Amino acid sequence: xxxxxxxxxxxxxxxxxxxxxxxxxxxxxxxxxxxxxxxxxxxxxxxxxxxxxxxxxxxxxxxxxxxxxxxxxxxxxxxxxxxxxxxxxxxxxxxxxxxxxxxxxxxxxxxxxxxxxxxxxxxxxxxxxxxxxxxxxxxxxxxxxxxxxxxxxxxxxxxxxxxxxxxxxxxxxxxxxxxxxxxxxxxxxxxxxxxxxxxxxxxxxxxxxxxxxxxxxxxxxxxxxxxxxxxxxxxxxxxxxxxxxxxxxxxxxxxxxxxxxxxxxxxxxxxxxxxxxxxxxxxxxxxxxxxxxxxxxxxxxxxxxxxxxxxxxxxxxxxxxxxxxxxxxxxxxxxxxxxxxxxxxxxxxxxxxxxxxxxxxxxxxxxxxxxxxxxxxxxxxxxxxxxxxxxxxxxxxxxxxxxxxxxxxxxxxxxxxxxxxxxxxxxxxxxxxxxxxxxxxxxxxxxxxxxxxxxxxxxxxxxxxxxxxxxxxxxxxxxxxxxxxxxxxxxxxxxxxxxxxxxxxxxxxxxxxxxxxxxxxxxxxxxxxxxxxxxxxxxxxxxxxxxxxxxxxxxxxxxxxxxxxxxxxxxxxxxxxxxxxxxxxxxxxxxxxxxxxxxxxxxxxxxxxxxxxxxxxxxxxxxxxxxxxxxxxxxxxxxxxxxxxxxxxxxxxxxxxxxxxxxxxxxxxxxxxxxxxxxxxxxxxxxxxxxxxxxxxxxxxxxxxxxxxxxxxxxxxxxxxxxxxxxxxxxxxxxxxxxxxxxxxxxxxxxxxxxxxxxxxxxxxxxxxxxxxxxxxxxxxxxxxxxxxxxxxxxxx
Numbered sequence: 001x002x003x004x005x006x007x008x009x010x011x012x013x014x015x016x017x018x019x020x021x022x023x024x025x026x027x028x029x030x031x032x033x034x035x036x037x038x039x040x041x042x043x044x045x046x047x048x049x050x051x052x053x054x055x056x057x058x059x060x061x062x063x064x065x066x067x068x069x070x071x072x073x074x075x076x077x078x079x080x081x082x083x084x085x086x087x088x089x090x091x092x093x094x095x096x097x098x099x100x101x102x103x104x105x106x107x108x109x110x111x112x113x114x115x116x117x118x119x120x121x122x123x124x125x126x127x128x129x130x131x132x133x134x135x136x137x138x139x140x141x142x143x144x145x146x147x148x149x150x151x152x153x154x155x156x157x158x159x160x161x162x163x164x165x166x167x168x169x170x171x172x173x174x175x176x177x178x179x180x181x182x183x184x185x186x187x188x189x190x191x192x193x194x195x196x197x198x199x200x201x202x203x204x205x206x207x208x209x210x211x212x213x214x215x216x217x218x219x220x221x222x223x224x225x226x227x228x229x230x231x232x233x234x235x236x237x238x239x240x241x242x243x244x245x246x247x248x249x250x251x252x253x254x255x256x257x258x259x260x261x262x263x264x265x266x267x268x269x270x271x272x273x274x275x276x277x278x279x280x281x282x283x284x285x286x287x288x289x290x291x292x293x294x295x296x297x298x299x300x301x302x303x304x305x306x307x308x309x310x311x312x313x314x315x316x317x318x319x320x321x322x323x324x325x326x327x328x329x330x331x332x333x334x335x336x337x338x339x340x341x342x343x344x345x346x347x348x349x350x351x352x353x354x355x356x357x358x359x360x361x362x363x364x365x366x367x368x369x370x371x372x373x374x375x376x377x378x379x380x381x382x383x384x385x386x387x388x389x390x391x392x393x394x395x396x397x398x399x400x401x402x403x404x405x406x407x408x409x410x411x412x413x414x415x416x417x418x419x420x421x422x423x424x425x426x427x428x429x430x431x432x433x434x435x436x437x438x439x440x441x442x443x444x445x446x447x448x449x450x451x452x453x454x455x456x457x458x459x460x461x462x463x464x465x466x467x468x469x470x471x472x473x474x475x476x477x478x479x480x481x482x483x484x485x486x487x488x489x490x491x492x493x494x495x496x497x498x499x500x501x502x503x504x505x506x507x508x509x510x511x512x513x514x515x516x517x518x519x520x521x522x523x524x525x526x527x528x529x530x531x532x533x534x535x536x537x538x539x540x541x542x543x544x545x546x547x548x549x550x551x552x553x554x555x556x557x558x559x560x561x562x563x564x565x566x567x568x569x570x571x572x573x574x575x576x577x578x579x580x581x582x583x584x585x586x587x588x589x590x591x592x593x594x595x596x597x598x599x600x601x602x603x604x605x606x607x608x609x610x611x612x613x614x615x616x617x618x619x620x621x622x623x624x625x626x627x628x629x630x631x632x633x634x635x636x637x638x639x640x641x642x643x644x645x646x647x648x649x650x651x652x653x654x655x656x657x658x659x660x661x662x663x664x665x666x667x668x669x670x671x672x673x674x675x676x677x678x679x680x681x682x683x684x685x686x687x688x689x690x691x692x693x694x695x696x697x698x699x700x701x702x703x704x705x706x707x708x709x710x711x712x713x714x715x716x717x718x719x720x721x722x723x724x725x726x727x728x729x730x731x732x733x734x735x736x737x738x739x740x741x742x743x744x745x746x747x748x749x750x751x752x753x754x755x756x757x758x759x760x761x762x763x764x765x766x767x768x769x770x771x772x773x774x775x776x777x778x779x780x781x782x783x784x785x786x787x788x789x790x791x792x793x794x795x796x797x
Contacts, residue, residue, distance in 0.1 A: 320541040400595075412471060
């Protein structure tokens with residue numbers, strides 16, 4: 001066989017062998033296909049192996065996705081609510097709470113101030129695996145998912161552990177959406193990695209909602225539900241707080257019997273949880289009973305008289321540059337000048353001493369100021385700041401009346417005019433340059449020459465207007481402004497009547513200017529906010545008073561002496577204040593029956609009380625006549641009574657202090673009469689007699705309607721004078737008008753026994769026997785005549 005044949009034959013054999021092999025494989029494959037047919041189309045993707053691969057793939061993708069989302073998730077800034085905290089206002093002791101300003105009622109405390117039993121109760125109620133979980137509770141999320149399916153796709157809350165609730169309250173919103181829930185989960189995981197568990201728990205306990213009037217946090221909840229700070233709560237009260245926080249409107253037992261049942265059942269659930277966690281002893285658990293919960297206190301923070309204090313505090317804080325948002329949400333701590341006991345005494349004095357008959361529309365203001373620094377320790381602006389927002393102690397501006405006269409005396413003493421100086425005391429005072437004449441109260445006459453002490457004691461209008469014209473009204477205005485009256489005070493004009501109080505001031509401003517006198521001439525602006533600190537304890541506002549010496553101490557000493565005679569003098573218009581039982585100085589004031597004042601001081605405290613009548617803008621435009629059935633309403637009655645009752649209570653335990661001695665500033669000034677005196681008839685002098693029938697007696701007006709005759713016997717002859725003279729606000733309590741038994745006419749003159757300086761021998765010898773029979777009269781109509789006068793006031797040298 002040739003080589004070509006062999007090759008051809010080999011080729012054929014190889015081909016057969018290949019086919020044989022191929023045929024064998026083909027048969028084997030065919031047999032295999034016959035046993036397990038090949039899957040075609042979508043079936044080849046459905047198998048255990050495929051599902052396993054899918055699971056692995058999706059798991060990897062999920063892990064990668066979660067990792068990416070986790071990496072991209074930023075912890076947001078705390079929301080406005082998280083930073084919101086109640087501002088608390090305290091009395092001057094810095095401990096007793098006066099009131100609050102808040103958007104949400106929340107007061108944060110350190111975890112160390114929250115008892116362990118409260119913390120354990122909350123963990124038992126809300127998240128028993130809090131300290132071991134990664135920031136979320138898988139079982140809780142599973143329950144939430146099941147509830148989602150059962151509710152048909154509605155998210156109804158639940159499933160969130162403590163960390164998630166904290167994240168929702170502190171960083172996110174309260175929206176019930178999947179986006180928020182997913183974000184909450186990732187932020188919670190990150191927060192759990194970055195913060196200590198104790199810090200998370202503390203923040204949660206300070207932000208959780210507790211119902212009622214917007215309570216947030218366990219501190220405000222403990223105060224509302226149990227009347228105490230959380231640090232003082234018992235085991236049972238701690239469990240109750242943990243019970244209520246789940247849903248306050250469902251578990252607050254004070255809201256109805258159904259709530260009580262739910263509260264008691266959940267109380268046991270929480271207690272059992274603490275037993276399971278080992279955080280309460282079995283014997284304690286057996287003895288634990290649901291505690292009594294205080295009902296919600298429905299009250300407006302501005303309700304009652306103290307609401308005016310909070311209004312003023314907020315006003316001063318804004319004036320200091322603290323905006324409203326910071327006041328409402330900044331968690332500030334404010335210490336005021338208000339003294340709790342003094343404030344209660346102010347409210348009590350007004351309520352107990354105010355008139356009640358025919359007193360509709362009467363409005364009363366009271367303010368008390370410390371002389372050393374201007375701090376307002378008490379203020380009464382009205383009965384209720386909600387019903388009447390107008391503060392009668394601050395917003396009300398009324399004419400001061402005779403309460404301005406002490407500052408005319410200040411101006412005179414500064415000019416070297418002593419207390420012995422004398423001015424016109426009769427009605428009317430009518431020099432041409434004055435304009436309309438000035439009269440004394442009830443047109444009373446006190447003589448053509450009355451010294452300044454008596455003029456202050458009796459509140460003689462004509463004498464002070466005469467003095468003001470001699471000084472120049474601008475000096476009186478200047479003294480008032482230096483004392484503390486605002487320069488822009490209404491009707492504070494360069495007019496001689498400025499001494500009669502035509503200018504308008506508030507009650508607290510009146511207290512301030514009298515505090516200047518009490519401080520010996522050192523003036524300090526009044527204020528009510530002493531210090532404000534932020535939540536970190538940093539001082540954001542404080543007041544450091546700097547008293548200014550505006551009057552010489554000797555001048556003030558003499559002024560104070562004159563004002564003590566208003567209280568202690570025989571004819572003092574403020575004699576009601578003697579009941580204080582310690583040295584005091586004061587002054588009454590009225591203006592055309594539209595205002596009534598009493599302002600006064602001791603060395604420790606200055607207080608002013610004002611009365612006006614009328615609602616709203618009409619306040620101070622309606623007459624005070626007719627209150628309690630009286631025809632007049634002097635400052636020496638109800639204003640002085642309220643002043644005395646308040647000061648007695650406040651100073652009860654204080655040391656009795658004396659005023660400085662009278663300094664006798666200046667020299668006596670006896671100016672020429674502003675009006676020409678009536679010439680005395682020329683006649684031979686008569687020999688002195690043992691007793692002349694010359695009228696005498698007091699001339700101060702009766703406090704309750706009576707008019708007393710005055711010390712006006714003698715000098716001009718009694719035939720043209722008589723009774724029915726009353727001084728400004730003064731007189732006796734019982735209204736009787738009593739003359740005095742006078743001595744001889746020779747003694748009726750002025751500064752010496754012979755009466756030869758001020759009218760001396762021109763006394764009651766001239767027609768003295770015609771005087772005294774018709775002096776004054778008491779309420780029952782009796783007329784008491786006098787036998788003469790002890791001193792004559794009218795004679796001019």
